[in-house]
Amino acid sequence: MKEKRVGFIGMLAILSIFLLQGGAGNLNPAINSIAQGLEMDPTVVTQVASFPSMFAIIISFIAGRFVGKKIKFRPFLISAILIFGIGGALPLVVSTWPVILFSRACVGIGIGSFFTLAPSLVLSLYDESKKGHVMGIGSAVATAGGVFVQMLSGYLVDISWHLAFGVHFIGIISLILVAIGLPEPDVSDLEEEQTKTKLPLGVYINSTIVMLFMMFSIPIIISVSMIIADRGFGTGLEAGTASSLFTIGGTVLSLLFGVLYKIFKRYTLAVVLLISVIGMGLVYYSTNLMMVFIGMFVMGIGLLITPALMMDNNEMVEEKNIVAASSTIIIFTNIGNFLASYLLIFLTNISKSMQMDYPALFITIILMIILTLGGLIIKMNQKNKAKE
Incomplete structure (x- = not known):
């Protein structure tokens, strides 16, 4: 595969998507405070940690079958970031339990997209000599991002448990970088698009x-x-x-x-x-x-x-x-x-x-x-x- 020029902004855009992968556990430090604020059983509120996984599975399946073939990477990622950011922060405005679950579903849609497409972008845009290096940096950014968002969430929840949902606004950085600098990998030709995906x-x-x-x-x-x-x-x-x-x-x-x-x-x-x-x-x-x-x-x-x-x-x-x-x-x-x-x-x-x-x-x-x-x-x- 011939490497497509990524550029510095393009690389930052890809790494920013890896950064958002840490959003799955961003409310873990706030679970007890949320339970107290809603006067609910903490064991029930732990669903905020596991609930996104169900939607991540669904969106990962959709992304894997259509992105890069019938849907381009950039618009799909922009949509996913908007859903992650706006939906994830929704309890800042309306903080009822059903809204919180809906918010976590939105986070799951984002997480599933980021985990699937970030490594796919690396494998599609870089040549063989650079893939492993960039993949390693991306993985490091993802794990460091997980630490950062949980620390930020813990800081915000000490002010107010509602503010913990504000960590999802970190997606604004990725939104800007993806919109202005993410290269679009080559899309398969029409004949390949119509071919059913067969994996070994x-x-x-x-x-x-x-x-x-x-x-x-x-x-x-x-x-x-x-x-x-x-x-x-x-x-x-x-x-x-x-x-x-x-x-x-x-x-x-x-x-x-x-x-x-x-x-x-x-x-x-x-x-x-x-x-x-x-x-x-x-x-x-x-x-x-x-x-x-x-x-x-x-x-x-x-x-x-x-x-x-x-x-x-x-x-x-x-x-x-x-x-x-x-x-x-x-x-x-x-x-x-x-x-x-x-x-x-x-x-x-x-x-x-x-x-x-x-x-x-x-x-x-x-x-x-x-x-x-x-x-x-x-x-x-x-x-x-x-x-x-």
Whole structure:
């Protein structure tokens, strides 16, 4: 593929879309305050965290099938940013529970679009020598953006819980950059537009891997505060620090993604899975707070699994199907996010008789080891399809 000139503003536009990916968890610090403000059960209000995933799955499917073929990237992204920004901030004006759920649906539409199209733009606009580097920078921006919007949300909620919804106005930056500087990738010709998208089996295998990864890794991430408290390592402050180190680890390692991918190529997936298992083990077997911190930092490499699989897909699919392949990854990622908590509940129920600490988490580590070995075997036998 011949590289299309992106330019500095174009690159900023792409990175700004990665930045908005952090919007999925932007209200997490405000959940308790929202519950108090609405006088509702906090467990019900936690839907503000999970509700966007359902709509992200739907919009990812739509984007993957039509954007870059029947719909151009720029107008679709502009629409998604407007829905994300205006819809997400709507409770600033009307703060009833139904309006908040509608607002989160709008955020889900935006998130699904950003997760699907940001990597697709990188794969469509840059040549092979630059894709891994730019993808790594984008992943770092996304993880750093997640930290930034949650910190901003936490600051605003201390003033008023209504103001927490104002974080969605960050989309204004992306809106301007996309409108004035985003290059439009070449759209497939008319004959290709009319052809039904057919993805190779490898794309669905990669998507299943990322779904299982989310299901097996998220339980220990959301349980870290319990581990710290139960073992007497600290309180909420230390738990918050551990969670931040997970994101920081992912951000730092994302900056090295281009180098890692050049070294390991398709085996980058196996490396990410292996290091994630090591991090999980450090947290699970921790005997002091520092082991938890190191384990969470190491686990941050798990945030590289999506760009690693996106790059793998790029080697397997034709250029016209890059968006469809990316959307499939994002759909399965959201399914994994949704199922993770239910897996933890299921494993907790069936492992009550096991005489050990957190048996459900131990089982997820075993499952992750199996997934790592399976991923390595799959990549050893993977045959890449020649790109057009």
